[in-house]
Amino acid sequence: MKTLVIANQKGGVGKSTLAVHLAWWAVKTERRVLVVDFDGQANSTHTFVDADSSTLGLPSSGLFAPFVSGEAEAPLKINGYLSLIGADMGINDVEGMSLDTIEYPSSYLQSYREDFDLCIIDTPPNLGRRLLAALIAGDAVISPMALNGYSIDGIVDLQRTIIAVKNKYNPRLKNLGILPNQVNQRSKTQIARLAELRETLGEMVLPFILPARVAVSDAVDRGHPVWFKAQGQSSVKAAKEMKAVVKEIMARLEK
DSSP: OEEEEEOOSSSSSOHHHHHHHHHHHHHHTTOOEEEEEOOTTOHHHHHHSOTTOSOOSSOGGGGGSOOOTTOOOOOEEOSSSEEEEOOOGGGGGGGGSOGGGGGHHHHHHHHTTTTOSEEEEEOOSSSSHHHHHHHHHOSEEEEEEOSSHHHHHHHHHHHHHHHHHHHHTOTTOEEEEEEEEEEOTTOHHHHHHHHHHHHHHGGGBOSOOEEOOHHHHHHHHTTSOTTTTOOSHHHHHHHHHHHHHHHHHHHHHHO
16 A cells, blocks of 8 residues: 655645545546545545534544554445545644654554555644654655745745654655646746746656646535536646646656
8 A cells, every 4th residue: 555645734725635636536547545634624524425424433533542453443435445534523632642643643554554555645734743644654745735935835844844754754755746736827926936946846846737727626516526527628627637637646656
């Protein structure tokens, strides 16, 4: 099982939207997928189960308890290929726990390694125990970002965090790069920032972008990927763009 972390230390950059589309693509290609939601907003969770669901099974806060071999509860099965460890109310309380809890989720996820081909972890938009735990458990990290100053600052901070985690906890962690997301292609400022990023960071910036398109959020709100029965010029374009991005990320993960 490969574990992919979706991370940025700033909010509103499309982490959950990317996470669920990666999951849908993996299911489409017949991979067994486990989605783990560490974000208290629970957007990824609510994409797959009702917002008021009381039948999550093992919640993500449960991964921060001491691991006992053979006693891990099974994730919630959504369909034949997709399972979920969803965010519950207790996941926000993790930030007040002792620091050693950041190493517990890795042990839980390792216990599922024979059951899944891919694990996707959606993270909260801040540096804390949940983000650190995800990076410790991960094989790779991908970072969606908006082309504004706050998001760029978040990416810079995240790179420092990734290096620190690799040095102290997880030397296998691979940085797959940065995805320019929610790009306003009519904004000269954003296009200039994108050009600067590509010049400075080279291949660390994915060779694709995801423009800001209502079709994407509309599709997620309906509980399906943007490429599902895409109709109309905007939806078709959004589907093509999203497919290119998820294929590129999966190719980088499998190298």
